[in-house]
Amino acid sequence: MIDGKVATTLTGSSSMSVCFICGAKPTEMHNLDELAIRANSGEALKFGISPLHARIKFMECILHIAYNKSFAAWRTNKETTKIKEQAKATIQKRLKFVLGINVDVVKQGMGSSNNGNTARRFFENPQITADITGVNEQLIHRFKIILSTITCSQAIDAEKFQIYCIDTAKLYIDLYGWYYMPITVHKVLIHGSKIVSEAILPIGMLSEEAQEARNKDYRRYRLYHSRKTGRSSTNEDVMHHLLISSDPYINSFRTKLKLKKLDYHEDVKKLLINEIE
Known part of the structure; x- marks a missing residue:
């Protein structure tokens, strides 16, 4: 798998905020009817989803909605910047105290504290996360199910997955239509089923975790x-x-690690071709 920066460069997209599959701009990502008939790049679909980075971007999407929720705007101005910073500090403090995770903390020379382990902990219990951030619990739960599905290394039923993703996109727009969908969230919710269909292996087997490791x-x-x-x-x-x-x-001479059997959520099992017992 490759990340969004590489995909944007390879496809010649004009901006990181523009979908490299359908060319939709941030202001166009909530028009589901128009997106349904928009032409997609078949070559770009082969670049996949990048499950590890997708989990981080979904977490950041929830966080930014929580920061801006009090004034319900995608961008900030001189008046709302201070409000956002106060909300951010409060949420960061509560996440650290309750879940033991640091979010959106800049690390010198190492990016930020937002990584795969932080994102997994963030989505582990949607009820707690919703209580801390003030974001709708059902939306966080559906994000969790989608992320768990694309990382489970099992064959996904593309038709069921598409229905689930589109319903999630509609819920997102109904609740937080003022916050334009980030490119990664758009890619998974709108194009996820097509990417799954194009992949020669289950999408979870094509994670970029190997190269990150x-x-x-x-x-x-x-x-x-x-x-x-x-x-x-x-x-x-x-x-x-x-x-x-x-x-x-x-x-072949190295000791083989014993992998523990993962326990998938019932909603994840419903989106797979061969339902796990």
Whole structure:
């Protein structure tokens, strides 16, 4: 899987806020009737959903709605900026106290505290999250089901998934039509079923978690196992170590990890082709 920045570049989209599949702008993403007949890029559908980043973006969408809910506007101005900052500080404090997670905290040289583990904890209990953020519990629950479905590594029933996503999109627009749907939320809710149909494997098997997990290996190989005589020689040594560590024959000698059986929500099971017992 690739992230949104790479997909935007490869498809030649004009902006990160424009859908690289259908070309919809933020102000057009709530017009479901027009989106239903809009032409889609078949090539762009093959870039997939990127489940890990999708979970983070869905969490950030809920957070931004919560921050702006008191004045119900997508953008802030001089008058509403202070209101947003106060709401943000209150929600951050409660999430830290109740769920033990830091959200929207900038880390020096490392982006922000919004990561996959934080997002999983955020959606773990929709009732608690809804109580803290003030966002509709049913919407958070439906987001959780959709995210769990696209990460479950099982074959998804594209027709059932489409119906569930469209109903979720309608609920979102009815409740928070003033906050334009972020590009990732739009991609999953509107184009998710088509992306699932285009994928040669269950979409959960194509997560970008594998490449994200190699970031720490890259840093270690670059620091301890590469020549520092030039950029080319450094990258060459790093690539050699990555190839060695990912070689199938060498991996066959490693101890196999016992994966625990995951317990999926009943609503997730209903969206799969072969329902899990």
